[in-house]
Amino acid sequence: MSLLLAQFLAGLASAASLFLVASGLSLIFGVTRVVNFAHGAFYMLGAYLAYSLTTHLTGPLGFWLGILAAALLSGIIGGVLEILLLRRIYHAPELFQLLATFGVTLATQDLVILIWGPDDLVGPRAPGLTGALPILGQFLPTYDIFLIVIGPLVLCLLWLLLHRTRFGILLRAATQDREMVGALGVNQKWLFTSVFALGVFLAALGGALQLPRTAVTHGMDLSVIVEVFVVVVIGGLGSVPGAFLAAVLVAELNAFGILIYPAISLVLVFLVMAIVLVVRPYGLLGRREGAARAPLGALLRPWRPLHWVGSLGVAVVLALATLLPFGLGRYGLGVATEILIAILFAGSLQFLMSVGGRASFGHAAYFGLGAYGAALAVKWLGAPMELALLAGPALAILGAALFGWFCVRLSGVYFAMLTLAFAQIVWSIAFQWVTVTGGDNGMLGIWPPRWAARAPTFYWMTLLLTAAVVLGLRHLTFSPFGYALRAAWDSELRAEAQGLRPKRLQWLAFTIAGAVAGLAGALFAFFKGSVFPDAIGIGQSIDGLVMVLLGGVGTVSGAVIGAIAYKAGSIWLLSQTDYSRLVLGLLIVFLVVLFPKGIAGSLQAAWLTIRTRRPKTGPGA
């Protein structure tokens, strides 16, 4: 009995900081509709600043002042970031802000190393709260009691702020219908800035309050951000009480789960999220998202097949690509092959995003299933490469069909998070099932047979498959199936009235995208000769998103350009500097500001402008 109580209280203490960070994220999303990936970075920044401040300001007063000042300072930095960066891109397509905040996160990881050094930092413990109280024979640290109190306290304060102040009323109004709030004469700019600063303040406070419990490290941003996304989604986006409920739920399940099955914490939050989203699509306390934003489709010109100039360009590029092995060495060809595989992966995600209208945060699941499918076929069935290249996509299709059936019932961020949950479940299976998958030591010796082992041969094989599949996806986009998909996205109701079956169309699109990603994964396995769980990791999913967004989500094949730019850039930077994340992060931020439609999207827009300005010189369309 006393153990259960102790476990319950330990869970509540863990829930507190999770809630602080999650509530900030939820507020920001509710008002600005920005999925703030940099929220974890601010959590980390809060902890680092608190470390510096509390080691300089000593004494009990100094400690608490330091914690508070760290959070305030981070809040101000957050506000400045909103003014300088996010304000410029609110009108960019959905999720583009995610890309920008991802760039900020990358840069921050290297910045904290430059400022605070690479070592883990252990800050002081909270003065007066270092002891423990005996409760029913178990010791409960006094700092835990403090945290247990602070969680509900912040919840109450936020509730008062939201329900008893003019600022709160505006915030809630903006969460429901921000265009209307704008129409009523409220200055949205400052509303957005202040809510962003408030959210960042809460995140940084959550990080600063971890100081007496753990070490401050330059990896703590990523370890918290995903968990916080999950908590926000379980609770319901934009709902502060929901975030609290979800934080407590997740923390308690974890505290009790490890008593029964100690290895559970690896996957628990994602299992909970998957179940919650399947049963309650908008989270525990969330409401259906209002039509706050015009669907992406309406922002775009209708797609057209390539102009003859474009087709000619594609043919020339393909011809050049075919000749590449005669001009490049083995290393250059290796990089080129890696880029081709990235194109295939990004292309599959683009099909789902741009044609299907659904952004997946867990597309790595199908890349990974493809890679593991191929590797397992080689390892356990002794299959040759030719067969394994079919087995990989086959496993990916199975996975995509199964998970897709649940996912397509949701849309927007909820869809994204459910795909993430499934990806994490697949990841933890690959990670945990050591006897079959080798765990994180991966599966080795998946090399191509003799005929394909030479770098040029493997390159040509990859080029052939990539070109065929990308052109095939384009063809599909302009087929009746593609138009039906587009219709289902633009207006589900009208599409249904016309006799289309939107859910089934999207399920099919999801499976096709999964199959292509699976092919990319299978090729990747043979290219690298090995498979590791990070092929299914969150990093791989994010790489995919970045490539599509960089290329231009509003285009049909922008991902090709996005993949080339991102992959070549990151490989080159990695070989040139130890601070590749800083450079890459800043580069992404600049690209986002300069090309809010993505690289390909901006090129396309420029081309269209030229053509409309000088209609005579342009060929007749």
Next chain:
Amino acid sequence: MPLIPTCRIAAGLLLAALTAGQTMAATIKIGEINSYSTLPAFTEPYRKGWQMALDEINKAGGVHGDTLEVISKDDAGKPSDALTAANDLIAGEGVAFLMGGFFSNVGLALADYAKQREVFYLAGEPLTDAMVWQDGNHFTFRLRPSNYMQAAMLAEEAAKLPAKRWATIAPNYEFGQSAVAVFKKLLSAKRPDVEWVGEQWPPQGKLDAGAVVQAIAATEPDAILNVTFGADLVKLVREGQARGLFKDRSVVSFLTGEPEYLDPLKDEAPVGWIVTGYPWYTITTPEHAAFLKAYEDRYHEPPRLGSIVGYTLMKSAAAIIAKAKDTDTESLVEAASGIGLDSPFGPIVFRAADHQSTLGAFVGTTAVKDGKGVMVNTVYKAGGDFLPSEAEAASLRPKD
């Protein structure tokens, strides 16, 4: 007319200079890969270590008059990026062989690459036993004492404790899993009366300390085996001390005595834990004193275990090249098999049977001195004493 003889003379001189250059001062390129951006706390001291060794070697005239050059790449902590870097080094830069690696999975990926491309690979830090045993290959050698060796060293000490009820806590990935498995096997063999009463498997970097500490305490163990490190270790120590988990209990802990993990804890370092590590402040052997002085003079900071690994890895590479006389893969592999050299920890041998070096580790107990965590009562355990016999080890390897 006078032009032609001058030309001839010039050409002759040039030719002489070129051939002389070839025989007298060539450069041998070595490719090096590590997780510099992901784990700077460990790889920075490591880099300083190999750079110091490299300068020492080249100042002393290189290897047989050839200058060594290291081309270093970052793998971002990912096996796939490490393979791209390996390709860059081998195919692009034309290095003679590869060395480095920190994470076990990166090490295994590079070892498999070495096997496929028939390249010599000298691994430094990766700890997994698979590297030299289950997945061992002809081309791969490893310097650091493996997971198995450290488990054996700790199990030897643990067997002397009166404790019968043991609980384990380890990060939920291959390193943690195999550390616990080997330790359990070896301790149970020495002490059949030992009972394993509980285990916790937190995800790496995400230890939910309060809940885990309670769950371990609830199993009422006499002793605890800890394999967590880094931020997880900090959480475990703080929460465990607040909740009285370590009171009247023995703790045996992997890696905790390494300055990389012990230093950040400052005066909160646990007291009385039996750990493996690197107590640079108590080692009195002349080999180590010389290394310590050179390192501190050069960098004005104390070394870490990574410094030892980097330094010894570079020295091993030079010794292998010196013995091989040529830098083709087969000569290097042949030279490395059974090669002996002096390290700051004393003489080591790369065993011919399983390509594992006999570099050892220090075992001792933790204490707090002058507000810092230190190891006391330290003993150097030579690696060779904790490895299975060469015949037994060879039987663990796949047949090439």
